[in-house]
Amino acid sequence: MAIASMIRRAGVAAGLAFAVTAVVASGARAQTAPSLLDTVQSRGALQVCTTGDYKPFTLAKDGSFEGIDIELAKSLAKALGVEAKFVQTKWADLLTDMGSGKCDVAMGGISVTLDRQKKVFFSSPYLVNGKAPIVRCADKAKFQTVADIDKPETRVIVNPGGTNERFVRANFKHAKIEVFPDNVTIFNEILAGKADLMIAESIEVKVQEKAKPGLCAVNPDEPLQYGEMGYMLPRGDATFKGFVDQWLHLAKATGEFAKIYDQFVR
Incomplete structure (x- = not known):
């Protein structure tokens, strides 16, 4: 069992490493401007906008945040090799904050809507x-x-x-x-x-x-x-979206997503 677990973990790590290499390579061919993926890794921090008022997804508490999407944001940051930095926002300000560069991703029970999709990208849906x-x-x-x-x-x-x-x-x-x-x-x-x-x-x-x-x-x-929920991403950056979608796929495939979800809902 221990050997199988080690192989599985090694496979996940290799999958993420391959995903980073693949999306960076494809992004380099597809777009001349640097991807946010490069910027985040150079900065050493993933800026995550979240409202902090939507339990069980995001809740501001004692100067920090907790919830399903807070733990998943930390997982995404870890996959990128950086730290998660949380930026509190309001529902009415989500699109403005994404457009201003205040955040790299917005997380916290955000519904996918047509109006929002006109202005931002969304990850693959993670919850129905x-x-x-x-x-x-x-x-x-x-x-x-x-x-x-x-x-x-x-x-x-x-x-x-x-x-x-x-x-x-x-x-x-x-x-x-x-x-x-x-x-x-x-x-x-x-x-x-x-x-x-x-x-x-x-x-x-x-x-x-x-x-x-x-x-x-x-x-x-x-x-x-x-309805469906997804993570809000900057519009036009297919490379960054590709990595986030691959991370989300692996988080679900390995059981990490279910473990975090059950921690706050079951």
Whole structure:
């Protein structure tokens, strides 16, 4: 078993080394400007933008960050031979920060959307996800569908600037919509009776259901909308995207991804 494990680890290391060589070589032929891959390795640090307010993917805590995508960012940085440097951002500022060079990659439960793809690249999707309501458990039966929710007496609370708000405004034309700026404490507003529900990613509502007794996720395994998550990358840099996709593939193939995911969700 030990020998097999050593061979497997050696194979993964060789795979990453080959990926770096291959994407750098192909990038050198395909583009004249240096790839961000070279810049990151020369700098010795991978600048990772993250909101820090989206458990279980990213959460700012005691001056640092934790979550699924925080650990995966560290794994990506390690594969590049550099250190992960986290830069806190806001959902409304994600595209601006990517375009300004403030970050090399944005990670933290980011949904792949057409509007975003017009301005940035995305990695291969790493999770299938969708939008689902979270409500007080006593109200669970009342809010099963979009039609159930979209009534004048329903108070929907939403965090600004992301796909949650976009989904709410596109689908609810009669419900009262309240924007609440703090995505960490927003669920307490439902518990306190100041709002009836929030729409969020199905994974997030499952986690919040466990974390906050009295709240229940509504059909998280059959969400109101299908969605996928990916890592946001600079537009036009095929070499860097190629490496990130290869790293992600290997993280899943070796079980590293599942181990990190289970640490925060199971």
